[in-house]
Amino acid sequence: MLRVLTLSSLFPDATRPNFGVFVERQTIGLAALAEVELRVVAPVGLPPWPLRRHAHYRPLAGLPPAETWKGLDAIRPRFTVWPATQGRFHVAALTRALVPVLDRLRETFAFDVIDASFFFPDGPAAVALGRRYGVPVSIKARGADIHHWGCASATAAQVLAAGREADGLLAVSAAMRDDMAALGIPADRIRVHHTGVDLDRFVPIDRVAAKARLGVDGPLIVSVGALIPRKGHDIVIEAIAHVPGATLLIAGEGPARPALEALIAQTGARVRLLGSVPHDDLPQLIAAADVMALASSSEGLANAWVEALACGTPIVITDAGGAAEVVTGPAAGRIVAREPGAFAGRIGELLDAPPAAAATRDCARGFTWDANAAALRDHLAGLVGRGDPNGNVGG
Incomplete structure (x- = not known):
């Protein structure tokens, strides 16, 4: 039996079902x-008291400390994130919060391996915890965990150290593996682990x-993605203004909404911001589209790309992350420059x-x-x- 502890600060809950x-x-x-056999530890980062009383944080603070989530046994410990520190103390705070939790868990679930499903702060904390419990650690890189935290001055050294010290490393795309290697993480230790899609x-x-x-x-x-500058929704909105008769529906929420609303009014484009759409409702939305478009400045390998292909909907995307691993032929769509004219044309x-x-859907069958x-x-x-000379896993 392989006993896995999945550690992920990027995990859905009742307040953030798409997270x-x-x-x-x-x-x-x-x-x-x-x-x-598996247990989930999904830490929740919260600011110190009294900021936790703020309307934004109250729902998170009210989450149950443990629950069964879609059949998974999940623990949701809290750790303190300090505002205006650029994340430099996240790892230490997370590690301190997890030690008593995992000490108790080990009494009933002697996990064999820690699977950190996001690189920061999960990865560096997992390395420290792996040493404490004498178990190997794997860390997966997905996108912003490398492109942001791995490059930010306050956290880059922690990301690099974890990448060098982990027992195993995963990357969501070959492009992500290359980005990790560019930071100084040994490429020959990184295994590409593509995402999946429910066909x-x-x-x-x-x-x-x-x-x-x-x-x-x-x-x-x-278009599917958070309303943040990195996703490039403004570029697609400007492009749609030059596609006769076209309507753009954007599924996602975020701080860029006011700016996007202003741009929609300015361009006169036929655009609707749908807000956060439950993942269960995405298949009908994406499959209704003639094209899925996303102008990201960076990605690992976006699930929305593969989900669109599975729906038979071709994609127009930038050359970000694993784009070339998904758009492998004309039936999948096009990779274009990150500017409105290129998007409008393609x-x-x-x-x-x-x-x-059917030809577009075939492009998703490898995922x-x-x-x-x-x-x-x-x-x-x-x-x-x-760690076992006989190659045995668990017991």
Whole structure:
């Protein structure tokens, strides 16, 4: 039996059901495998009292300390995040908070390996905890954990040290592996571990009927991602203003909403900001679209890309992260420059000559949660087996 402790500060809860949903899905897949026993530790970062009373933090502070989340046993310890410190104290605070929690957990669940599903602050804390309990540690890099925390002056050294000291490393794309190596993390120790997509939920549907249900007449473009500058929604909005008759629906919420609303009014583009859309509702939205467009400045390998392909919806995206690992042919869509004219041109191209939905969907078949879970199990079991001369995993 392989006993896995999944550590992830990027994990959904009742107040943020879409937060880290890809980590949730990966963890559910791993836990479902034979000979795997798993517990989730999903730390919640909160500012010191009395800031926790602020309306933004009260729902998080009210989360249960432990619960069963979609069949997973999950513990949600709190740790203190200090405002205006750029994250430099996150790791120390997280480690201190986790020690008593894991000391108690070890009494009933003697985990064999720690699987840190986000690089910061989870990864450096996991390395310290792995030493404490004498178990190997794996850390996965996904995107902003490397592109932001791995480059920020306050936290870069902690990310690099964890990358060099972890027993195993995963990257969501080959491009992410290269970005990690550029920081000084040994590339030969990094295994590419692609995301998955539920091919039973994300499927092509009758687009005409689906558009009608959304109140859309004419070409439909969909974008999925938080309303933050890095996602480049402003670029797609400006592009849509030059695509005749097109409507853009953006699923996501975030601090850039006021600026995007102003841009929509300025351009006169047909755009609707849908807010945060439950992940269960995304298949119908994405499958209704003629094109999914996302102008990210950086990514690891966006789940929305693969989910669109599974729906038979081609994508127009920037050359960010693992884009070239997803757009491998014309049926998948186009990789374009991060500027409105390029997006408008390629979107128009796909509207004029759309690929067959079945051909687009075929581009997603290499990304499955079954393959994701099996690869993760083998990776973690291999780390545990290194410490056992007989190669045995657990007991």
